[in-house]
Amino acid sequence: MEHAWTTGNRLRLLENGDEYFPRLIAAIAAARRTVLLETFILFEDDVGRQLGDALVAAARRGVAVDMTVDGFGTADLSPAYIARLAEAGVVVRVFAPGRRLLGKRTNLFRRLHRKLVAIDGDLAFVGGINLSVEHLVEASPSAKQDYAVEVQGPAARIIHAFMLEASGAAPARPSRPQTRPARPPHPTDIAQPGTVLFVTRDNQAHRNDIEQQYLAAIRTARREIIIANAYFLPGYRLLQAICNAAQRGVDVRLVLQGRPDMLWVKRTVDMLYTHLRESGVRIFEYCERPNHSKVAVVDGDWATVGSSNLDPLSLSLNLEANLVIRDTAFVAALKDNLRNLMSQRCTEVCAASPAHGAWWHGIATPLIFHFLRKFPAWAGWLPAHTPKIASPVAAPGTSPDLMVRNAQRDGP
Template sequence: MGPTWTTGNQLRLLENGEEYFPRVLAAIAGAQQSVLLETFILFDDEVGQPLRDALIAAARRGVSVALTVDGFGSADLSPAFLSGLVEAGVVVRLFSPRRRLVGMRTNLFRRLHRKLVAVDASVAFVGGINVSVQHLIDSGPLAKQDYAVEVRGPAAREIHAFLLDAIHANSPGPKAPPQRPARRMREAGALAGPGAALLVTRDNDRHRRDIERQYLLAIRGAERELIIANAYFLPGYRLLQAICDAARRGVDVQLIVQGNPDMMWVKRTVDMLYAHLREAGVRIFEYCERPLHGKVAVVDDDWATVGSSNLDPLSLFLNLEANLIIRDTAFAATLKQNLRTRMESSCQEVPATPDGARPRWQGLATALVFHALRRFPAWAGWLPAHTPKLLTPTLDAPPSGWQSGVATPPREQDCP
């Protein structure tokens, strides 16, 4: 049975790496039994190194530690970085590693895009923040604007259980933490707050549309206000229709997208939808202070989500993703105020398209390109050798053997 709605959770919004990384490191430093962590990007930099040191220290004091990183997003980790973890007893796994071709990474699709941390089944973190200096605002103008949520209480146990299942599925190798939280961990929820929370994940098996379904339920039920902040916005037909329908029935729909994108194609694809959205009454704000990397939304006064899933073809149809759905008025108010502040201080609103200003050919071109991009996940699924694998580095086979061509490769396992 998968994660379910829980109540009695304490929920804390974390903005950017300055708030997120210290909280994660403090939780790991206080771990007594287990640390489970999944991330798309882990870099060997001034953020990745302290995390590595914290995981090694936890493992050496007897805590069960498991780390899974994506083979595309974290392709450049060195043998020394990984072997130090393995030597300390950390269970390290690389999701779908692939040898480079002419120096290029070839494992483009079906990525492990989740960013999840669970410590002792009592505190967990869900969001879009990778382990990289690029998520520290002080690092410069290209630093990413992003969010995560810290949760304490029953939802943290659900996140722990999910990560534990992901570790043990199809894995004949070393088992990391105990099978389920200890009794004293279960009782930790008694001290938590009133918030209701649900972990929703997307995979390529039984949960292909779970995140999209939660968005649809919330948008279709919106009565007054809908704010979506999304880095890579190219939703499917049903989501796009639901957003436009909400605006047409009088909901104040506000969309925050990248105005200063880290990849220019992102803005070009969203530009194609501007006229259609504005005609329906959607207000569009371009965030211009730095690249927007957030994947958050608020509906009315008590529904919110924070997670790793963009509203684009990769996240909705190919990648492994995780969002926390939250029903809590205090948390929703905090996130809403943050997004309103961003709109007022760091965004430019896109003006409405005057009647008749858009040439007919432009509307036709937009429709054709949009439909082609929406079919992209199906085309990607036809590509050969896309089944994800999990590689477990061992000390007798260098962790980077999949990159450097070591004759005896580490063990590979099918990904759940």
């Protein structure tokens, strides 16, 4: 499905689960017709139980509720949890379910990484926040820093239609490959409140759409670029565009992980620091908690918030969704948030680590970088990599039986 720019949307920036979860639960409680939900992670913790209660209550009052979770990220929901949803009438789907091998999850690639909710065709949420206590700052000092957008208006209807099609509740429409980013809005439209483009990536017709939006914005930046990203290992073109922007005088700042939830992430990104800093890019490490952000602002009139990291998995394998926003008030709010993050809760990287000067660095850096960039393409050749969509069918006291609904699509 291809999307178009819309205007007249109402937007709200939500920071962390502390702001996002109450808005989400309240929206589900107010739903009248439909609740569509996709997520990478849903844990059976306090957040997951509150969400389950809200979905069950909605379904019991006649709302059509459809939930799709990823088989890797959400692998441990209990039969009782699924059965309760099913008994109330909630349709539960699992994207790319996989059997464990020696207790380990094996369905590693082409994950459903989107975090989307559409309610009644009037309201939608897009972002990077998973449904778990790990995103509640008030509950954990190690909660992840991230963002979501609440949107009302034409974009919410587009997201609703996309999710209906993705779930199989509406027939799929033919889609042709998109070789260039969606045409930017006319300059007079940018001044209109709530100018928004919903952008997705899949492994069929829209492999590069999110990356193309980043490239278009970075290449035309005039004053400022701020990118806050959890897993930063961009492709060659994106990396060069960032460096080129800094070299032509744009103030480019990256907010990256200083306290990562996976150590290899920081070790890998560290290898790019020297090249980026030599080009004039300023790097800030967020060390207060794990940085799970996937947002960016360019100048005063472009922003994106969504699920896509700038790494090989998000840009080459996963199913992702972002909002691109040309709304000056929203961009200003996100920019102020990120500037506050950098000034109060980040440490600027002012020198390369000693490891960067080791004799082997000049050899290891390009080898590792090229391997990680090419690996997703190689993973596509692995057998049994085509995702499946399954519906757990559960009855009281029984284990869910995964019934394969579609074994050929790259999206739920």
